[in-house]
Amino acid sequence: MTDAESLVTRVRDGDLRLHELEEHADAETAATARRLYVEQEADVDLSVTGEYALDAEQASGSAIENMIGATQIPxxxxxxxxxxxxxxxxxxxxxxxxxxxxxxxxxxxxxxxxxxxxxxxxxxxxxGMTRAPVFRVDGVVEAAETVEWVRENVDALREAAESTTSHGELMDVTPYVVGDSVFLRFRYDTKDAMGMNMATIATEEAVGVVEAETPASLVALSGNMCTDKKPAAINAVEGRGRxxxxxxxxxxxxxxxxxxxxxxxxxxxxxxxxxxxxxxxxxxxxxxxxxxxxxxxxxxxxxxxxxxxxxxxxxxxxxxxxxxxxxxxxxxxxxxxxxxxxxxxxxxxxxxxxxxxxxxxxxxxxxxxxxxxxxxxxxxxxxxxxxxxxxxxxxxxxxxxxxx
CATH class of the missing domain: 3.90.770.10 (3-hydroxy-3-methylglutaryl-coenzyme A Reductase; Chain A, domain 2)
Known part of the structure; x- marks a missing residue:
């Protein structure tokens, strides 16, 4: 029995879950085992899916989870x-x-x-790559207080955000108020990176400062004013990325x-x-x-x-x-x-x-x-x-x- 086959047996016995295979074998073997499992479960032949030039270790480390192979696109x-x-x-x-x-x-x-x-x-x-968290406040008075503080303390937010990255730079923060919701649209220069992860991590750090200094409480790190992966007029008007x-x-x-x-x-x-x-x-x-x-x-x-x-x-x-x-x-x-x-x-x-x-x-x-x-x-x-x-x-x- 190969290493991949033994991993499949352990999955079937309930000893391992599919996403845990990389903890017990190299990425290539884990992908092979997962592919064998899918072949048996779905009664299909995935031999072509298993032929690829990608580095499985690199791919599973940064681009995919539960890897079984690769889809080829001309x-x-x-x-x-x-x-x-x-x-x-x-x-x-x-x-x-x-x-x-x-x-x-x-x-x-x-x-x-x-x-x-x-x-x-x-x-x-x-x-400028954007991330826009949404905060909860009691009402318009607290919303105005939060917006005023943000506008007067962008440097403090910049210091917090940029402490998480050696490349990204916070360019500006634009507030938006809807009732008892406050949205802050952070915009970053992410250099040669697309920068979504960079912007997310940096914004999370800045959010802590906002919560400590204003009445606002974070509801979600992304409040859809970013706007990422959805049609949005704000991106058509203000731009995002390049x-x-x-x-x-x-x-x-x-x-x-x-x-x-x-x-x-x-x-x-x-x-x-x-x-x-x-x-x-x-x-x-x-x-x-x-x-x-x-x-x-x-x-x-x-x-x-x-x-x-x-x-x-x-x-x-x-x-x-x-x-x-x-x-x-x-x-x-x-x-x-x-x-x-x-x-x-x-x-x-x-x-x-x-x-x-x-x-x-x-x-x-x-x-x-x-x-x-x-x-x-x-x-x-x-x-x-x-x-x-x-x-x-x-x-x-x-x-x-x-x-x-």
């Missing part, structure tokens, strides 16, 4: 494209992981057109030759679809398919995939300028990092190396900002390609031609 590459950004400056290949046929072809078409126009510009215009915009101006003849339509037709499609249609639908995202590129880039580079919810919070603008086409995409809350979390896994780290952004940047924060800028250009390419397909009535035929 990874393609889009580009290259010239990006003139605040931190990204040069030609880049963008790795994208997806199971949606035609996505890479669409993004590559858009990037090819952007390349023909001399590349795109991109800038991170605002950054707010980034990419734009390009494409000569009219390039639009006609490469996209088989006109600048005015694409502008009209964008206005009626992305702006008017989205407004009528009550959408928080005024774009064609930004989530497609954001999700694929997140999976490829080890970001928190649930934060695609905020990453798709984007507005696409298009206008005709004397026959030429101006297009931009502004992503209000793109939460990305190049250190920590899933970015440490081997394949995700390789994807970041393809971009040249693996690990911490010099200066700190520059790699994460550069990644945001390149993803924004990728999203812009996807917007251009889809809008052109719609404007020229080629969307269905493009999918049909690719056999999707």
């Amino acid at each position: 990874v393609g590459v889009a580009g290259p494209v010239e990006v003139a950004g605040g931190d990204a400056d040069g030609e880049y290949l963008l790795p994208l992981a997806t199971t949606e046929g035609a996505l890479l072809a669409s993004v590559n078409r858009g990037l090819s057109v952007i390349r023909s126009a001399g590349g795109a510009s991109a800038r991170v215009t605002k950054e 707010s980034v915009t990419a734009d390009v101006e494409i000569p009219g003849e390039v639009v006609e030759e490469r996209l088989h339509t006109t600048a005015s037709a694409i502008a009209e499609a964008n206005t009626r679809k992305n702006l008017v249609g989205s407004a009528k639908a009550g959408s928080l995202g005024f774009n064609a398919q930004a989530a497609n590129v954001v999700a694929a880039a997140f999976l490829a580079t080890g970001q928190d995939e649930a934060q695609v919810v905020e990453g798709a919070n984007a507005i696409t603008t298009v206008e005709e300028r004397d026959g030429d086409l101006y297009a931009s995409v502004s992503l209000a809350s793109l939460e990305v990092g190049t250190v920590g979390g899933g970015t440490k896994l081997s394949t995700q780290s390789e994807a970041l190396e393809v971009l040249g952004f693996a690990g911490g940047g010099d200066p700190p924060g520059s790699n994460a900002r550069a990644l945001a800028e390149v993803i924004a250009v990728g999203a812009l390419a996807g917007e251009l390609s889809l809008l052109a397909a719609l404007a020229s009535n080629h969307l269905a035929s493009a999918h049909e031609d690719l056999g999707r």
Whole structure:
């Protein structure tokens, strides 16, 4: 009997629980045992799930619990494209992981057109990861007292929060009052980390100071004013993570030759679809398919995939300028990092190396900002390609031609 099989026997005998296996074997053996158990219980063959290049010890230590293997998602590459950004400056290949046929072809078409126009510009215009605890007070008088103290003592909160991290910096604290509830939205510069864990730990320390100095009592460390992994207008307005915009101006003849339509037709499609249609639908995202590129880039580079919810919070603008086409995409809350979390896994780290952004940047924060800028250009390419397909009535035929 192998070590993995003996672990399965102990689980069946009630001597061990599945989540305890790493305490009795190395991570690889624990994953194998857990996979054998699932195979027997579900009467399935998980041999392909058990074939992976990840370091099981690293994955189970930082990215997953109860590991049984890995799911493989095809990874393609889009580009290259010239990006003139605040931190990204040069030609880049963008790795994208997806199971949606035609996505890479669409993004590559858009990037090819952007390349023909001399590349795109991109800038991170605002950054800051947020955590917003909610407190209980007796009423509006205590709420006002708490808010006043917070506004006058941000330095004390900063000292407490920053005592938990050698990298994060508390940028500001914004109070909100709803009856006998007080929300404090802490915003941090997390450098090259996406920073959600950093912000949570730092805020917990600052909360102790608030409770000691005000009548407020903590109810929950997250009060949903952050807002994390949920559609929220506050992120669309105030931003979260990195707010980034990419734009390009494409000569009219390039639009006609490469996209088989006109600048005015694409502008009209964008206005009626992305702006008017989205407004009528009550959408928080005024774009064609930004989530497609954001999700694929997140999976490829080890970001928190649930934060695609905020990453798709984007507005696409298009206008005709004397026959030429101006297009931009502004992503209000793109939460990305190049250190920590899933970015440490081997394949995700390789994807970041393809971009040249693996690990911490010099200066700190520059790699994460550069990644945001390149993803924004990728999203812009996807917007251009889809809008052109719609404007020229080629969307269905493009999918049909690719056999999707």
